Amino acid sequence: xxxxxxxxxxxxxxxxxxxxxxxxxxxxxxxxxxxxxxxxxxxxxxxxxxxxxxxxxxxxxxxxxxxxxxxxxxxxxxxxxxxxxxxxxxxxxxxxxxxxxxxxxxxxxxxxxx
Amino acid sequence: xxxxxxxxxxxxxxxxxxxxxxxxxxxxxxxxxxxxxxxxxxxxxxxxxxxxxxxxxxxxxxxxxxxxxxxxxxxxxxxxxxxxxxxxxxxxxxxxxxxxxxxxxxxxxxxxxxxxxxxxxxxxxxxxxxxxxxxxxxxxxxxxxxxxxxxxxxxxxxxxxxxxxxxxxxxxxxxxxxxxxxxxxxxxxxxxxxxxxxxxxxxxxxxxxxxxxxxxxxxxxxxxxxxxxxxxxxxxxxxxxxxxxxxxxxxxxxxxxxxxxxxxxxxxxxxxxxxxxxxxxxxxxxxxxxxxxxxxxxxxxxxxxxxxxxxxxxxxx
Ligand SMILES: Cc1cc2nc3c(=O)[nH]c(=O)nc-3n(C[C@H](O)[C@H](O)[C@H](O)COP(=O)(O)OP(=O)(O)OC[C@H]3O[C@@H](n4cnc5c(N)ncnc54)[C@H](O)[C@@H]3O)c2cc1C
Numbered sequence: 001x002x003x004x005x006x007x008x009x010x011x012x013x014x015x016x017x018x019x020x021x022x023x024x025x026x027x028x029x030x031x032x033x034x035x036x037x038x039x040x041x042x043x044x045x046x047x048x049x050x051x052x053x054x055x056x057x058x059x060x061x062x063x064x065x066x067x068x069x070x071x072x073x074x075x076x077x078x079x080x081x082x083x084x085x086x087x088x089x090x091x092x093x094x095x096x097x098x099x100x101x102x103x104x105x106x107x108x109x110x111x112x113x114x
Numbered sequence: 115x116x117x118x119x120x121x122x123x124x125x126x127x128x129x130x131x132x133x134x135x136x137x138x139x140x141x142x143x144x145x146x147x148x149x150x151x152x153x154x155x156x157x158x159x160x161x162x163x164x165x166x167x168x169x170x171x172x173x174x175x176x177x178x179x180x181x182x183x184x185x186x187x188x189x190x191x192x193x194x195x196x197x198x199x200x201x202x203x204x205x206x207x208x209x210x211x212x213x214x215x216x217x218x219x220x221x222x223x224x225x226x227x228x229x230x231x232x233x234x235x236x237x238x239x240x241x242x243x244x245x246x247x248x249x250x251x252x253x254x255x256x257x258x259x260x261x262x263x264x265x266x267x268x269x270x271x272x273x274x275x276x277x278x279x280x281x282x283x284x285x286x287x288x289x290x291x292x293x294x295x296x297x298x299x300x301x302x303x304x305x306x307x308x309x310x311x312x313x314x315x316x317x318x319x320x321x322x323x324x325x326x327x328x329x330x331x332x333x334x335x336x337x338x339x340x341x342x343x344x345x346x347x348x349x350x351x352x353x354x355x356x357x358x359x360x361x362x363x364x365x366x367x368x369x370x371x372x373x374x375x376x377x378x379x380x381x382x383x384x385x386x387x388x389x390x391x392x393x394x395x396x397x398x399x400x401x402x403x404x405x406x407x408x409x410x411x412x413x414x415x416x417x418x419x420x421x422x423x424x425x426x427x428x429x430x431x
Contacts (some may be wrong), residue, residue: 003172003174003175031252032160032172032174033160033249033251033252034157034158034159034160034173034249034251034252035247035248035249035252035253036252037151037153037157037158037174038150038151038157038158041150041151041152041153041157041193041194042151042194045193045194046194075325076244076325076326077243077244078243078244078245078247078253078256078257078326078347079242079243079244079246079247079252079253079256080252080253095243096242096243096244097242097243097247097253098242098243098248101150101194101196
């Protein structure tokens, strides 16, 4: 399990339920590495502000993380973490490697308007 | 009444967190404002094995311990924000955050650390995470049996190049000079590795590809000749720069943008101190940042206590 304060998704079933039950979802799939940790930190920081978005992480090496690793939107990704944004269960955006606060905010504001 | 902190610390890496621990434990009202993830470069470190008293530990875990320690003593920590304004002159210093919130402090400790340099050439943003990486330990396994380039000539570049040979079929080190800055043992290890080859006196000029990185343009500096090389990945390790650009009009920096301090960590502005990787120094390590932060906090404490005393004597408070 990742050592973050985010909700952890631990199986493909849990992933399916989470994206189906919540309208706006951001999931960061990574390891405890230098490119991933800053993204978890940003998500923890934004959780209180973006109450209409549900934030979670998923361990990249969890076999069930294939739901993210093999998503067509992540084809060509070669840098951790894979960060995926879902609206009503469908992927609306995916990014590879470290992202800044501004980059994450821009995506949340564009795709998850209140 | 508007709150005036005894000290505001800019930066929440090991220097800032240590300053926070000492200042708040010394009963100073203390605020840490951090632009990125609290922990600074420590959170970029898989394993810190040379911090005395702690056996090998993940950098994120060490940062969390320091953060908790500072909070226990009453230090307020705010992370992932943007510092948009500085007024460091006068008895009360003002820091503007996110273009709207104003924080005031009797003293300021600058601990903004450093950031990895990027190449700033066409295609770098586009292919970040699609072939361009800044961390071999994180992304090395995506390049199994592939051809990669490592850019740089310091210890990180050479050590990461060697570690990438566990995955990649071929590793080419591209370096701008005809010699390396890395320690001799790191150079020797790279030279002895049959999977590593070297392109010296050369710089990358452009990244190209489709949905993935496919090729780079390389300039041979002595002649200016440009060649194209097909490649699957590029790992960039071209050093760090101090995060002092926004401070250049407020305090004295040297020609490399490092903050000039005296042995008490005082800058040229009264009541303003600096600590960690951002100050002039030869070595940059967690232990050194922690020591700097300690000195800066103790100096700030002495300054704040003496100004408070003077104010009291003058009957101002
Ligand atoms: C990959 C890697 C591995 C390393 N391994 C080791 C090791 O094994 N052992 C060791 O001792 N050292 C190691 N180091 C070096 C060590 O991490 C640094 O020397 C140390 O973190 C410096 O601490 P600092 O507090 O000065 O700065 P930083 O750690 O850089 O922290 C500065 C913080 O300030 C924030 N900031 C920037 N600008 C501002 C601003 N204007 N206002 C507010 N906040 C700002 C930054 O976002 C950051 O969070 C490593 C570094 C790296 C990158």
